[in-house]
Amino acid sequence: HPGQPGSLQTMWITELQPYRVYFMALKPSDEIPNWSPLSNVVSFITDGGGTAIVDTIPPAKTVSLAVIATSETAVTLRWRSSGDDANAGNPVYNDLRYSTDSITDSNWETSTVVEYVLPARAAGTIMTMDVINLKPGTVYYFGLKTGDEIPNWSQISNIARGETLP
Secondary structure (H helix, E strand, C coil): CCCCCCCCCCCCCCCCCCCCEEEECCCCECCCCCECCCCCCEEEEECCCCCEECCCCCECCCCCCEEEEECCCCEEEEEECCCCCECCCCCCEEEEEEECCCCCCCCCCCCEECCCCCCCCCCCCEEEEEECCCCCCCEEEEEEEEECCCCCECCCCCCEEEECCC
8 A cells, every 4th residue: 555645665576587577667546546657667687586686787888889981871880899787798779879960968869760770799799780861961970879688778889970972
């Protein structure tokens, strides 16, 4: 049963399966019941005994993103995959974005998402990818974030700059 508004609530979840990722959220109601919107979603992974392990360490920041070739409507990028939990383990997601303005934390969300980005690979793997359907004669800036299974996200990579051919 819920406590007073603003009070700390605790609940034990038992009989979790080992080596699984779980996602949990709350949706409280009143006596009618009128339901609130879904709360924030938290996730965790369990160890071999079914005990939750809270992973708060994001993958390392990619520092090797570079434009290695251009055409009229495409740019070829290359980078070395970072690891999960700083530089140990394997990341799960790559979030590659571009903009005609240099990418920063303040404009990351409004930068264009590359729809078909390569999945993350083992730490140290050299990744090469073409970003297509760009405008000729245009300067583009590219940034990459890497995510783990939770997902915790890395900081934005170094920003790579490239200009498509006229």
